[in-house]
Amino acid sequence: MGVTFEPIGRSEEAVRQLDVVAPAYQEVYAEPPYREGPQDVADFVVRARRQATRDGFRLILARDADEVVGFSSGYWLPADTGWWSAMLEPLGEAFAEESGRRTFNVAELAVRRAWRRQGIGAEMHRRLISDLEAERITPTMRPEPEAAAAQTAYATWGYQKVGQVRHGDTAPAYDVMVLSMR
Numbered sequence: 703m704g705v706t707f708e709p710i711g712r713s714e715e716a717v718r719q720l721d722v723v724a725p726a727y728q729e730v731y732a733e734p735p736y737r738e739g740p741q742d743v744a745d746f747v748v749r750a751r752r753q754a755t756r757d758g759f760r761l762i763l764a765r766d767a768d769e770v771v772g773f774s775s776g777y778w779l780p781a782d783t784g785w786w787s788a789m790l791e792p793l794g795e796a797f798a799e800e801s802g803r804r805t806f807n808v809a810e811l812a813v814r815r816a817w818r819r820q821g822i823g824a825e826m827h828r829r830l831i832s833d834l835e836a837e838r839i840t841p842t843m844r845p846e847p848e849a850a851a852a853q854t855a856y857a858t859w860g861y862q863k864v865g866q867v868r869h870g871d872t873a874p875a876y877d878v879m880v881l882s883m884r
Contacts (some may be wrong), residue, residue, distance in 0.1 A: 705766050705822055707829055712759035712777075719761060720750045726770045730812040735846035735874075753777055754810055758804065764813070772813035772867045774826040779805040779840075789878065797864075806834050808841035811852075823855060836883050842867060842876035853877075859875045 710716045722729070729744050731738040740747075753759060756777035764772035779785050779800050785807070786798035808830065813823045832840050843852050861879040868875050 705771060705817070707762050707763065707825060708763040709742050710761040710763065712754060712756070716754040716759060716761050717751050719763065720747055720754065722770055723750070723763070723773045724772060726814055727812065729808075729814050733815075734848040735844045738822060743755070745831060749815075750775065750810070756780070758806065760830055761829045762829050764822050764826055766817065771817040772811075772822050774808065774811040774823075776806055776808045776810075776830055776839075778802055782843070782869075785840075787799055788867045789867055790868060790875065800818075803835070804837045806836040806839050807833065808839060811841065819850070824859070827855075827859060834883070838883055839881040840879060842878050845875065845877045 710719055724743055724747055728738075728740075728743045730736075731742065731746075736742075753775065754761070757780065758776075758778035760776055761828075762774045763770055781800050781802045782799050785800070785805075786793060792798075808827070811823060811827055811830075813826075839861075841856065841861070843849055845853075845854065856879050859881065861881045863877050864880050865878050866875045869879050
């Protein structure tokens with residue numbers, strides 16, 4: 703049968719599907735460089751439920767039969783976002799200005815180990831951002847060598863690093879990437 707892709711928009715269905723996504727999240731993010739545990743998974747579910755109510759929220763599930771093998775999600779950054787204010791080096795007022803339809807944030811893109819290197823991540827990414835009338839797309843990713851596959855994928859898709867962000871004093875740094883759509 704092969705892998706199928708299921709798009710889900712902002713809805714109660716998206717919120718319900720997050721419980722189905724949690725085991726895949728747990729498996730992927732237990733690996734280095736993340737090394738996340740049960741509390742991190744619980745935090746993900748809370749965060750993702752909040753994101754699922756945001757304007758333009760999209761969730762793409764990759765399934766092999768009934769098993770979730772990957773997922774990707776994102777939403778529009780609102781006009782009053784603090785997204786760019788956590789940058790370690792400011793990017794400037796014009797860069798950080800948001801309209802609610804300028805920047806689409808790729809919140810998650812994860813593929814379970816046994817299904818990697820089959821184009822599933824690329825297809826989820828394509829479906830997640832297809833038909834968006836965005837000026838730019840932005841994900842974050844860890845800079846450690848263990849994240850080299852993700853770094854390479856995003857670079858291949860045309861993303862460029864614009865800086866780093868740290869959400870909290872004890873939080874790790876993440877590279878902030880941007881794909882210009884214009």
